[in-house]
Amino acid sequence: MCKKQSQKVSHLGSKSFEIRVFRREDLDRVMEINVTCLPENYSTYFYLDLFARFPKTFLVAVADNSVQGYIMCRIERTFSKLKSLHLAKLCHIVSIAVVHPYRRRGLATDLVFQALKNAAEEYEATECFLEVRVSNDPAINLYSKLGFRSTRRMSGYYMNGEDAWEMAKPLIEEGQTIPGVA
Numbered sequence: 001m002c003k004k005q006s007q008k009v010s011h012l013g014s015k016s017f018e019i020r021v022f023r024r025e026d027l028d029r030v031m032e033i034n035v036t037c038l039p040e041n042y043s044t045y046f047y048l049d050l051f052a053r054f055p056k057t058f059l060v061a062v063a064d065n066s067v068q069g070y071i072m073c074r075i076e077r078t079f080s081k082l083k084s085l086h087l088a089k090l091c092h093i094v095s096i097a098v099v100h101p102y103r104r105r106g107l108a109t110d111l112v113f114q115a116l117k118n119a120a121e122e123y124e125a126t127e128c129f130l131e132v133r134v135s136n137d138p139a140i141n142l143y144s145k146l147g148f149r150s151t152r153r154m155s156g157y158y159m160n161g162e163d164a165w166e167m168a169k170p171l172i173e174e175g176q177t178i179p180g181v182a
């Protein structure tokens with residue numbers, strides 16, 4: 001039997017949105033949202049390669065019958081951002097964006113929540129991390145609210161020379177999965 005793809009339905013007052021796994025036919029819309037919302041843009045190959053390797057953490061938010069936001073992640077075996085000299089499986093949030101009329105309605109919160117849940121349950125990731133511009137207050141607030149903390153400042157990380165905060169959050173605590181909102 002087909003596993004249900006829709007992960008969650010949330011309510012936006014009278015409207016509603018759904019978080020589901022990315023599909024190949026979402027690609028043009030996801031690339032459009034990315035170009036509209038972020039200076040870091042990617043090739044078609046980049047998106048499809050991430051989807052092929054980590055489909056459970058490439059999610060979209062659908063509202064009013066159209067994709068209005070996305071999150072894509074990469075699972076990496078590398079050193080923990082939270083425990084020194086500790087190798088771990090980390091979920092790296094590569095990109096997340098929500099288009100303007102749909103912002104501040106919880107779409108990004110649910111995208112991150114579901115991606116972290118899937119990263120822990122499907123890929124056994126024990127930690128999540130990301131980079132964010134030091135000037136990006138909306139995103140920093142979002143991640144802080146979700147339990148991420150700054151782990152280091154990365155000087156000149158972005159193409160225009162801006163610094164990034166690396167932020168990270170554990171996905172397990174004492175052997176128990178604690179995905180999503182802290």
Ligand SMILES: CC(C)(COP(=O)(O)OP(=O)(O)OC[C@H]1O[C@@H](n2cnc3c(N)ncnc32)[C@H](O)[C@@H]1OP(=O)(O)O)[C@@H](O)C(=O)NCCC(=O)NCCS
Pocket residue numbers: 037038096097098099102103104105106107108109110131132133136137138139141142143145
């Ligand atoms: C960052 C972004 C993804 C947030 O999406 P969103 O769907 O509006 O986020 P949510 O509605 O889930 O907001 C959750 C929390 O994040 C914080 N937040 C979101 N937007 C904010 C803003 N404009 N100003 C201050 N805090 C904000 C708030 O704490 C908010 O909780 P609240 O509404 O209860 O106060 C969206 O603003 C966006 O696409 N920005 C451009 C792309 C980008 O910067 N991506 C991140 C790159 S690292």
